[in-house]
Amino acid sequence: MPQVQVPTVVGVKRRIAATLGFVLVATAMAAPPRGVRAQNGGSPPAASDDPVVQAREAFRAKDRNQLFALRQAAAMQDHPLASWVEYWELALRLADAQPADFDAFAARWRGTYVEDRLRNDWLLELGRRRDWATLRIEFPRFRMNDDREVTCFALLAAYQQAGAPGGAAAASEVQSPALSAVPPAASSATASGVLPSVAPTVAPSVAPTVAPTVAPSVASSGTPSGTATANAGTVPAGSPPVAAAPAPAAPAAPDLRAAARVAWLAQREPDDGCSLLAQTLFEQRAFGATELWQGLRAATELNRPRLARERAAFVEPQLAAQVDALFRDPGRFLRERRGTHTEAAHRLAVLALWRLAAADPDLAFTHLEQHEATRLPALELARAWGGVARHAALKQHLRAADFARRAFAAWDKAVGRGRPSLAPGPADGTEGRVAASPSVGVHEAPFSDETLAWMVRAALRGPVTDRARWTLVQRAIEEMSAAEQRNATWVYWRARALRGNAAPGAEGEGARNLARLTLEAIAGPLGFYPQLALEDLGRRIALPVAPVPLVDAEREPLRQHAGLKRALRLMALGLRAEGVREWNYALRGMNDRELMAAAALACEREIWDRCINTSERTRDVADVTQRYPLPFRDAVLAQSRDAGLDAAYVFGLIRQESRFILDARSHVGASGLMQLMPATARWTARRVGLAEWRPDQVIDRDTNLLLGTTYLKLVLDEFGGTQAMGAAAYNAGPSRPRRWREGATVEPAAWIEGIPFNETRDYVKKVLANAVVYTARLGPAAGTGAGAAAGVGGAGPAAAGSGAVPDVPPAAMLLAAAPRPGVVSLKARLGGPIGPRDAGAPAENRDLP
Numbered sequence: 001m002p003q004v005q006v007p008t009v010v011g012v013k014r015r016i017a018a019t020l021g022f023v024l025v026a027t028a029m030a031a032p033p034r035g036v037r038a039q040n041g042g043s044p045p046a047a048s049d050d051p052v053v054q055a056r057e058a059f060r061a062k063d064r065n066q067l068f069a070l071r072q073a074a075a076m077q078d079h080p081l082a083s084w085v086e087y088w089e090l091a092l093r094l095a096d097a098q099p100a101d102f103d104a105f106a107a108r109w110r111g112t113y114v115e116d117r118l119r120n121d122w123l124l125e126l127g128r129r130r131d132w133a134t135l136r137i138e139f140p141r142f143r144m145n146d147d148r149e150v151t152c153f154a155l156l157a158a159y160q161q162a163g164a165p166g167g168a169a170a171a172s173e174v175q176s177p178a179l180s181a182v183p184p185a186a187s188s189a190t191a192s193g194v195l196p197s198v199a200p201t202v203a204p205s206v207a208p209t210v211a212p213t214v215a216p217s218v219a220s221s222g223t224p225s226g227t228a229t230a231n232a233g234t235v236p237a238g239s240p241p242v243a244a245a246p247a248p249a250a251p252a253a254p255d256l257r258a259a260a261r262v263a264w265l266a267q268r269e270p271d272d273g274c275s276l277l278a279q280t281l282f283e284q285r286a287f288g289a290t291e292l293w294q295g296l297r298a299a300t301e302l303n304r305p306r307l308a309r310e311r312a313a314f315v316e317p318q319l320a321a322q323v324d325a326l327f328r329d330p331g332r333f334l335r336e337r338r339g340t341h342t343e344a345a346h347r348l349a350v351l352a353l354w355r356l357a358a359a360d361p362d363l364a365f366t367h368l369e370q371h372e373a374t375r376l377p378a379l380e381l382a383r384a385w386g387g388v389a390r391h392a393a394l395k396q397h398l399r400a401a402d403f404a405r406r407a408f409a410a411w412d413k414a415v416g417r418g419r420p421s422l423a424p425g426p427a428d429g430t431e432g433r434v435a436a437s438p439s440v441g442v443h444e445a446p447f448s449d450e451t452l453a454w455m456v457r458a459a460l461r462g463p464v465t466d467r468a469r470w471t472l473v474q475r476a477i478e479e480m481s482a483a484e485q486r487n488a489t490w491v492y493w494r495a496r497a498l499r500g501n502a503a504p505g506a507e508g509e510g511a512r513n514l515a516r517l518t519l520e521a522i523a524g525p526l527g528f529y530p531q532l533a534l535e536d537l538g539r540r541i542a543l544p545v546a547p548v549p550l551v552d553a554e555r556e557p558l559r560q561h562a563g564l565k566r567a568l569r570l571m572a573l574g575l576r577a578e579g580v581r582e583w584n585y586a587l588r589g590m591n592d593r594e595l596m597a598a599a600a601l602a603c604e605r606e607i608w609d610r611c612i613n614t615s616e617r618t619r620d621v622a623d624v625t626q627r628y629p630l631p632f633r634d635a636v637l638a639q640s641r642d643a644g645l646d647a648a649y650v651f652g653l654i655r656q657e658s659r660f661i662l663d664a665r666s667h668v669g670a671s672g673l674m675q676l677m678p679a680t681a682r683w684t685a686r687r688v689g690l691a692e693w694r695p696d697q698v699i700d701r702d703t704n705l706l707l708g709t710t711y712l713k714l715v716l717d718e719f720g721g722t723q724a725m726g727a728a729a730y731n732a733g734p735s736r737p738r739r740w741r742e743g744a745t746v747e748p749a750a751w752i753e754g755i756p757f758n759e760t761r762d763y764v765k766k767v768l769a770n771a772v773v774y775t776a777r778l779g780p781a782a783g784t785g786a787g788a789a790a791g792v793g794g795a796g797p798a799a800a801g802s803g804a805v806p807d808v809p810p811a812a813m814l815l816a817a818a819p820r821p822g823v824v825s826l827k828a829r830l831g832g833p834i835g836p837r838d839a840g841a842p843a844e845n846r847d848l849p
Helices: 009-030 051-060 064-076 082-092 099-108 113-129 132-141 148-162 167-173 253-265 272-283 289-301 305-313 317-328 330-336 343-359 361-372 378-394 400-414 449-460 469-479 488-501 505-520 528-536 552-559 562-572 576-586 592-604 608-615 633-643 647-657 678-688 695-699 701-718 723-732 735-740 748-753 758-783 826-830
Strands: none
Touching (some): 051 082, 064 082, 099 113, 113 148, 113 576, 148 272, 253 289, 289 305, 289 343, 305 317, 330 343, 330 361, 343 361, 343 378, 361 378, 361 400, 378 449, 400 469, 449 469, 449 748, 488 505, 488 528, 528 758, 528 826, 552 592, 576 608, 592 608, 633 647, 633 701, 647 701, 647 758, 678 701, 695 701, 701 723, 723 735
16 A cells, blocks of 8 residues: 555645635735826826735735735746835834844845845844844944934944943944945844944934035035033032033943934934933933033924923933923923022023023013023023024014124123134034133034024024124124035025125225135026026026937946836836835936936936936036926926916926926825915816816816916915015915015015025025026027016016125115016026015905915
8 A cells, every 4th residue: 555644733834824825815916906196107007906016005004914925926926026025024024023034135135225124124123122233233234324213223232332342443433323335244143243344424314403404515424523522511519410420431432422412413303212322321421411401402492392301301300390391381480490590500591591482582582681691601691592583583573683693792701702713513513613712611602503594594684774784694604513604505695794794995805805706616507596606796697518418328227227127117006105215225326427327217207306306416417408307398388378477487386396296296285296285276276267176186287287377376466476475475375475575675585595484495495596497498488478578576677787786785676677588597586675565566365375
């Protein structure tokens, strides 16, 4: 008889698992399609049946069983996006995964975006597990290195090792929050616990959050310089124990502490990594009073009460309760603190004044002047006035500039009669300008870059006849960190201040020459302040010379690039967010010609946002046909003409709103080419007589253009054809620019810079700068539309001459003149000064949504 093979328990389990797997695969493949909307070019006929699309939905639903089945299905099909399905499947069970699971995934998908994306997740998991040895091995292989919490975990892992033999080397290797890419090393399960040597840099992702965003073209980053001085300052007896602390515990700590301070101060909300890092350094006395008060000031400026309370609790529960109280009711906190004169009490009073000023600058001013001015030390008084000035400027208070001058007067008193030295300090962007007086700590400069920026804006909103405003502008910019001073915004206004402060005649020629040289540093045809600088120098704006055309030998490798192919397939399936991440990751390390070829590929596929974004990454060349494309040209020109609008202005607005993505949708619900909110679209549809309006019509190209241009013309008319105010109204609603125009009459560039909303300020600058380029690109077509010839963006008399705006404009500048259609000039679009609505102007259209 033939021998009968009795199945083992293991064998039976394997057969059941295999059968179940095939059943799950079949079930998954037969599952009802989920609706997925492609963002470009339409979805393939069976996109919703694709296992990758289904896997993304299963991941969102946290359906582990279906993800397991779809992973098997994608592998069986040899699907080109199988790596994504496996990523979602493993990411969902990462909390239970073992190092071998991650190592197998990383080995299988080496060099891909999903490998690095999962490494990000794995590093966070290792931090949560407190597995510092494995984290030290994996962190240098993290190529994106754009996660602040991971950075904090890595710094803590290095700090934990710093006290051991050889620890100094480990500390120096992780002294900055970002590390350059490191070739993959041995498996985390087998590699030794030593970090490879890498070159540190400071990443923008961990730049201080209290500083304004710096454009890539003018941003600068660098490793923190010098050694942090811990525990500067003392707190008198009876205060919370947050003052003096012993020297750092580990010999390698100072360099590591500087990097830890940068990462910690960049925190916006409490998280496990950065909070644990700070708590550990406080407990081991590597962080002291200096870091504590820096952290509390940063959290207070950001209005993050939970973060501030956590930071105070690292030191003393009583201090945390006081911080909680000053956020809850700053007025009461200040009233109850009278008679307390410890250093900690003074510093807490300053934070309370900041919070009071955020709600009511007048009340904060009154309390500061009547009660605190005689009690606060000069340094804390300077900080108090600086915070009041900042919030007053945000609310466009008429006395904001005066408050800023008081802040500088107190600061000068704190450091002696001379001005404070501006020697470079640590690259945290919040504090670090070195004081002239030894009594003021090395990290005790009182004003953050963000506060200084609002001091400048407060000065710029002063009357154009007030020449003294330039002194405040110049002083505030000179107090900014070195990196912030390189921002094109402050380069431009510093040049204007130099010119405005220059003495008449030959005596001031040196200052005027310096102003010209300063403008030369940023002048160019692309970007708001570069364009303004170019025209201030008396030059015409001309588009950059076209680069040498690409040849097939340059295009073909990008067409075959594995990462770009995956990105295109993801976007074709409607997985735009995933496709964009793949695309951007693939661009890492490309030179200008490769970036141009990748941009050309996106342009060919009509993926306009990737076309623009990729082309903007080139460093030494600028292809304006890629950066400023003209999709739907005939439709935009026709609709602009029918609405009576300047087509270049419409193109500039669409480029900023949607990057020409037909069905783009913002996080707040705006849709389509011109990003219309549902209520605005519905209101405008009724106005133009669209019968049977349906919300889904908003992503139809022609319908969106009709509604968007109609609404844009209405808001332009509301503001007398002023393009800056029209763009602001389009972005933030018409009621806000009505408020923002009140007060002194100011030049339009100063009015734009004083817009309280960061997003709207940036938006207006970009729309107008875009429109200038589109004027040149369109040629005579840019002047079509009645509005272009009848005052839309009317130019004041100064726009036609040398381009230099007088520091004290003649009265005639208060009236806008009709621009010349097709003129490539930013100043022609800015027009004359902006101020309160003229009494004889038509009544406000309060029906506008």
